[in-house]
Amino acid sequence: MTSSRLQSILAWATLFLVLVGIAVFTYGHGVADWRYQLADLKEDPLYLRGPGFTVIGGIVISAVVGVLALITKAVVRRIRPSPTRTGGGLRWRWWWLLTAGWGGYFAGIAVATAGGGPILRPGTMRLELGAPLGTVFDVPATCETVPGKPAVVASIVADDDRLPSLQVLDRVTGAPRWDGLAFIDVAWTGWEQPIAIPGLPDRPPIYGIHLSDPATGDLRIEAEAIPFLRAYGYQPVDNQVSGGSGTAHFLAGRGRVSLYRDLIVDDPWPDSYELTVRWTCDLGATAPSVAPTPHPAPPFVAPGPSQTPTPVPPAGVPVTIQLTSGSELLTVGVEGATVASVEEPIVRGDASASYEDGTFRLEQALEVADAGRVVDATFRFVLRDVTAGTVILLPITHGTVGPFAVTVYNDLGAEPVPVCASTGDWRWPTEFRPQECREAAWLVGPVRWVAVP
Numbered sequence: 001m002t003s004s005r006l007q008s009i010l011a012w013a014t015l016f017l018v019l020v021g022i023a024v025f026t027y028g029h030g031v032a033d034w035r036y037q038l039a040d041l042k043e044d045p046l047y048l049r050g051p052g053f054t055v056i057g058g059i060v061i062s063a064v065v066g067v068l069a070l071i072t073k074a075v076v077r078r079i080r081p082s083p084t085r086t087g088g089g090l091r092w093r094w095w096w097l098l099t100a101g102w103g104g105y106f107a108g109i110a111v112a113t114a115g116g117g118p119i120l121r122p123g124t125m126r127l128e129l130g131a132p133l134g135t136v137f138d139v140p141a142t143c144e145t146v147p148g149k150p151a152v153v154a155s156i157v158a159d160d161d162r163l164p165s166l167q168v169l170d171r172v173t174g175a176p177r178w179d180g181l182a183f184i185d186v187a188w189t190g191w192e193q194p195i196a197i198p199g200l201p202d203r204p205p206i207y208g209i210h211l212s213d214p215a216t217g218d219l220r221i222e223a224e225a226i227p228f229l230r231a232y233g234y235q236p237v238d239n240q241v242s243g244g245s246g247t248a249h250f251l252a253g254r255g256r257v258s259l260y261r262d263l264i265v266d267d268p269w270p271d272s273y274e275l276t277v278r279w280t281c282d283l284g285a286t287a288p289s290v291a292p293t294p295h296p297a298p299p300f301v302a303p304g305p306s307q308t309p310t311p312v313p314p315a316g317v318p319v320t321i322q323l324t325s326g327s328e329l330l331t332v333g334v335e336g337a338t339v340a341s342v343e344e345p346i347v348r349g350d351a352s353a354s355y356e357d358g359t360f361r362l363e364q365a366l367e368v369a370d371a372g373r374v375v376d377a378t379f380r381f382v383l384r385d386v387t388a389g390t391v392i393l394l395p396i397t398h399g400t401v402g403p404f405a406v407t408v409y410n411d412l413g414a415e416p417v418p419v420c421a422s423t424g425d426w427r428w429p430t431e432f433r434p435q436e437c438r439e440a441a442w443l444v445g446p447v448r449w450v451a452v453p
Contacts, residue, residue, distance in 0.1 A: 019096060023104030029054055030108020035147040035172045038117030051109070058105065062098050069095075115148025118171070121244070123281035125158050125166075130274035135199050139163055143244065143281035146174035153244055156279045162195040164229060166248060166277055168241055181236035182248035184277065186229050200228055201268035234275065244281035249274065316340060316384035317444050320409035320416045321360060323353070324376040326402025328366040333359045334383075336392040337440065342381040349375030370401050380411070383443065390440035396422060410447050417447050 033051045125141035140159040146152045152174045157165040164186040169176060177183060232252040239248035253272045316338075323330050335358075345353040350373075351364040362377045386392070398404045405423040409416035419442040 015096075019100040022097060022100040023107075026101045026104035027108040027111075030105040031112045032108075032172065034109045034112035035115075038112065038147040039171050054105070058101065062101075065097060066095070112148060116150070117147050118154070119145045119150050120287045121145065121153070121281045121283060122285050122287040123156060123244070123279055125156055125163070126278040127163070128276040128278070129197070130276065132270050133197075133199060133273055135197060137198060141279060141281075142287050143279070144171070146170075147172065149174050151243070151283050153241075153246075153281050153283075156281070160195065162227070164277075166279065168239060168246060168248065179236070182239040182246075182277075183236065184234045184248070184250060184275075186232075186234065195227070195229075197228055203228075203269055228269065231269065232272075244283040246279055248277045250277070251275075316382035317386055317440075318380070318411035319383045319443055320378060320380050320411050322376060322378045322405075322407045322409070323360060323362040324374065324405040324407070325351075325362050325364070325398065326369060326372065326374040327399035327404055328364055328369045328401065329397070329399040330362045330404050330406075331359050331397045332406050333395045334392065335395065336390055337386040338384040340382045340384050342379060346378045347375070348377070349373065351375035351377065353377035353379075355379060355381075366399070366401070369399065372402070374402070383440075386440045386444060388441040388444050392440050392443075394422070398424070408443070410443055412443075412446050419443065419447060 033054050037051055121143040123141045123143040124138055126136065126138045129135040141156050142159060143153045144155045144157070146154050146169065152169065154169045154171040154174060155165060155167045164184050167177070167183045167185070232254055234250040234252050237249040237251055240246055251272065252275050254269070321332065323332060339355075339358055342355045345355070347353045347362075349364065350368070351362060353360075353362045355361070360377075360379055362375065364373065364375050394406065394408075396404075396406060403423065405421060407418050407421045410419045
């Protein structure tokens, strides 16, 4: 009798622990899912979390558990009819599992809801652009707290949307990011009207290259300037967070955007600089939702009207290619068409340039390249055996130091127009085939200038 009673107690204790474990597990999911919902990250592809995923999965699991329980019960009854019960035994129900699971989940949702969603707090952001710029400026900012933690700031967004935003903690849990460092987002800042940064020198424009009508091969060139903050990649170095304030340090390095004609000759912007972002948030006040900053449309100065394009001569298509190099060696080949009538190159800087056997070549001494000197050479030539559908590949090989840029120009108008470009530096593979210059339609037909709306 005592042994039977002890077995019953152990069975009930085991069942209780299982049910509590299920409830605790689903409770945690309920809290987390609803905080993702409150933080408006339920559909963020980087999180893939939210009540929708869990509820659908829970319904499927519940249905499977119910079907399996009913099938198991029917099989057991057929094989071994239930004996007459004498009392005191464990009589559990399969639906207790579902009650524990769903009960814990909705309890978690209730707790997360009671804790509240993220709160927007007013604050300030200071950007310190270190040497060689030495510029400091302050801007109003809006701080966003973690759901259920009104005194824990997760992100800071400048009220002027041309400036970057900063994420210092996980926006849902408030835990440090996976690397323990802050993340700065400059992906779409300042395209329409770059913010005026004190002391920043002007930079030559960069031309975006866009195919307006692939069916006809009609080309357009849109003039647009990459803003200063967007021209760099930012590597986090360290950060400190204390309550509603903190500091984050980044090393900014120039990025090479291959879809643009990146002028690296006489570029007044530094190759790198140190960026320090300091912020202070007022944890005792609330701020309105962040609204996009209105900016006037930038003035667009289009080139003068082009003359009627020169007819394509039967002997081939006139083309110009410019090699710009901070390396000791830069070579560019041409595959898919025949190069002919190459004129003497125009060389800038103490360098040598030549063309031989389908390869354009630009060289300078390694010691001056290592010191940071950039040279360039411009070649004019005729491209034969080419039509709008011809695929042209330009394999590039460069040396062991410095950046490079290869720009191809359409030469059918009054002035050469850049239509494709590839840029990089010595850290890239020693040979690759840029995809920007594959279609000869860029070269065999006229191009037109279109103002950025």
